[in-house]
Amino acid sequence: MPTGLDTETLNMVVSAINDFAAQRLPADLLRQLDHEDACPEDVLRDMYGPQFGVHLLFIPEAYGGMGGGAHDVYRVSEAIARVDLGVASAVLATFLGLDPIVVGGTPEQREKWMSRVAEEGLLVAYGVTEPTAGSDLAASRTRADPVHEDGQLIGYRLNGNKQFITNGSIADLYTVLAVAPGGFTFFIIEKGAEGFHPEKPEDKHGIRISDTAPLTLEDVFVPVENVVGGVEGQGMVQATEVFGYTRLMVAAFGLGAGMKAIEIATEYAKERVQAGAPLIEKQAYTHKLLVPHLVRLEASRAYIEETARRIDAGEAALNTEGAIAKLVATEAGNAAADAAIQALGGYGYMKEYEVEKIRRDVRITTIYEGTSEIMEWTIGRDRWRDNLQQRGQYYARVAPSVEALHAAAPDVGADVAALAMRALHVLVEHARVQRLTRNQHVLFRLGEWVAAVEVAAAFTRYAADPREKVSPFPPDVVKVMSRLYAREAGALLACDGLRWIYGADETADLAQLSAAMNLPALQAAQRGLVDDMDHVAAALRDISFV
Numbered sequence: 001m002p003t004g005l006d007t008e009t010l011n012m013v014v015s016a017i018n019d020f021a022a023q024r025l026p027a028d029l030l031r032q033l034d035h036e037d038a039c040p041e042d043v044l045r046d047m048y049g050p051q052f053g054v055h056l057l058f059i060p061e062a063y064g065g066m067g068g069g070a071h072d073v074y075r076v077s078e079a080i081a082r083v084d085l086g087v088a089s090a091v092l093a094t095f096l097g098l099d100p101i102v103v104g105g106t107p108e109q110r111e112k113w114m115s116r117v118a119e120e121g122l123l124v125a126y127g128v129t130e131p132t133a134g135s136d137l138a139a140s141r142t143r144a145d146p147v148h149e150d151g152q153l154i155g156y157r158l159n160g161n162k163q164f165i166t167n168g169s170i171a172d173l174y175t176v177l178a179v180a181p182g183g184f185t186f187f188i189i190e191k192g193a194e195g196f197h198p199e200k201p202e203d204k205h206g207i208r209i210s211d212t213a214p215l216t217l218e219d220v221f222v223p224v225e226n227v228v229g230g231v232e233g234q235g236m237v238q239a240t241e242v243f244g245y246t247r248l249m250v251a252a253f254g255l256g257a258g259m260k261a262i263e264i265a266t267e268y269a270k271e272r273v274q275a276g277a278p279l280i281e282k283q284a285y286t287h288k289l290l291v292p293h294l295v296r297l298e299a300s301r302a303y304i305e306e307t308a309r310r311i312d313a314g315e316a317a318l319n320t321e322g323a324i325a326k327l328v329a330t331e332a333g334n335a336a337a338d339a340a341i342q343a344l345g346g347y348g349y350m351k352e353y354e355v356e357k358i359r360r361d362v363r364i365t366t367i368y369e370g371t372s373e374i375m376e377w378t379i380g381r382d383r384w385r386d387n388l389q390q391r392g393q394y395y396a397r398v399a400p401s402v403e404a405l406h407a408a409a410p411d412v413g414a415d416v417a418a419l420a421m422r423a424l425h426v427l428v429e430h431a432r433v434q435r436l437t438r439n440q441h442v443l444f445r446l447g448e449w450v451a452a453v454e455v456a457a458a459f460t461r462y463a464a465d466p467r468e469k470v471s472p473f474p475p476d477v478v479k480v481m482s483r484l485y486a487r488e489a490g491a492l493l494a495c496d497g498l499r500w501i502y503g504a505d506e507t508a509d510l511a512q513l514s515a516a517m518n519l520p521a522l523q524a525a526q527r528g529l530v531d532d533m534d535h536v537a538a539a540l541r542d543i544s545f546v
């Protein structure tokens with residue numbers, strides 16, 4: 001049976017978040033806190049308090065939580081991100097901080113710490129990054145030296161520095177990664193432990209409401225019962241095991257923040273008259289600043305939903321999918337927020353109109369929980385491996401299901417998504433045979449193309465699915481958006497894909513490669529593009545986001 005809340009309970013949680021935000025985090029207060037670079041610790045503690053208890057969503061029912069699933073976490077993350085990404089980051093930190101215990105803790109540790117977090121509403125921090133170890137965690141230097149008494153291991157002394165830790169100076173509980181003799185290991189440390197010093201919080205570009213601080217560990221004694229899992233050397237596995245889940249959460253941040261920015265821009269464009277008509281009626285405005293961003297955000301939503309449901313249905317790990325969701329949704333959220341400033345002109349540049357803050361805040365989403373480049377690498381590497389395991393047939397085997405969808409639902413762009421997938425198959429195979437991924441850039445670009453094509457395919461499934469959607473757009477508009485996204489994926493393969501493969505292989509026969517990719521069909525698939533964009537722009541005029 002899928003895990004998670006029933007729809008009614010989930011909707012109640014989302015509306016409770018909106019009510020709480022309206023009361024405790026109104027827009028003018030958020031602007032003031034952002035200006036003053038102040039973390040509203042009292043509000044965070046109330047969010048975790050007995051009246052609200054947002055953290056309970058992440059905690060299994062057995063330990064006093066609500067036992068939310070991945071789909072619930074996505075919806076709640078999106079809702080909080082729409083309010084403020086700094087607050088969302090504080091909640092993410094608790095989720096991340098608990099993760100090593102959830103996936104790797106002993107039954108006693110789970111019982112003890114999750115029950116305490118549930119009951120006491122403890123703020124948690126996740127201490128992994130170091131000054132010399134960001135994307136490359138293997139370079140971590142924080143040491144954990146065993147302490148023996150009467151020949152018996154009683155604990156460890158930790159020494160080192162952690163960098164950029166969310167909730168760093170306010171948390172009650174920390175999970176900290178350190179190198180023990182047996183390898184990377186997570187340790188549970190409580191606030192106030194001797195030798196454990198949170199430093200002055202950072203002065204940041206965005207999410208200024210979130211507390212981000214370095215940690216210094218000087219001979220911090222951690223008792224042996226606080227070694228997560230009870231044995232050394234499990235840290236890296238524990239850190240990576242739930243990437244599918246945690247990256248989905250950050251993907252939902254990109255989606256929520258990006259949607260909010262475009263909604264503000266859309267409402268503005270309905271009111272703002274230039275050259276005799278509201279901006280929303282100007283095609284060059286909507287087709288550059290609003291429609292493409294909405295399409296990418298809705299495509300991200302489709303992919304996040306599909307991945308969340310797969311996780312809730314019990315599929316293992318899904319780390320590649322988590323990376324795809326994070327890459328696509330956070331890049332879409334960033335581009336959308338940037339376009340929203342442009343869409344408001346000079347007003348967009350002023351703090352009063354909110355999009356300026358969203359733009360600064362959403363910037364973090366392509367950096368933390370793995371940068372976009374690390375996502376590209378992860379995706380490229382994983383599908384490269386999958387393709388090798390399937391003797392170069394990975395996408396050739398998936399494409400027929402997308403083609404079959406087109407036969408059943410001819411209006412969602414599945415034919416174009418399938419064309420893009422078959423072109424991807426050709427490019428991946430060419431790269432394999434010619435060993436082009438010895439160029440790191442080609443492997444990373446491959447990750448980007450894989451993401452676009454897999455999201456396009458997921459979007460067509462979502463658009464064709466008759467079930468009710470979370471999307472604010474009616475089903476016919478979602479179908480148009482799905483066609484638009486499939487065309488975008490096709491254009492990416494036809495232009496960028498060919499560009500880099502050909503650019504990396506001087507011996508390639510361009511005519512043969514183009515024919516194998518079915519380039520004329522990919523180009524012809526752009527027919528109807530402007531009409532479809534007109535359709536979405538018209539729908540935008542009818543939708544109210546206020």
Ligand SMILES: Cc1cc2nc3c(=O)[nH]c(=O)nc-3n(C[C@H](O)[C@H](O)[C@H](O)COP(=O)(O)OP(=O)(O)OC[C@H]3O[C@@H](n4cnc5c(N)ncnc54)[C@H](O)[C@@H]3O)c2cc1C
Nearest residue numbers: 126127128129134135164165166212367368369370371373
């Ligand atoms: C506001 C904020 C909150 C954070 N919260 C937490 C937290 O709670 N807990 C925690 O542990 N960490 C946290 N982090 C750290 C965050 O996860 C790291 O900043 C991130 O993983 C990147 O590491 P780095 O900053 O060292 O950059 P680097 O790893 O040095 O990367 C710099 C650039 O190089 C690129 N790059 C890196 N490696 C490669 C490669 N092999 N090939 C090509 N390009 C590469 C990156 O994509 C990036 O563009 C936070 C960071 C910030 C800014």
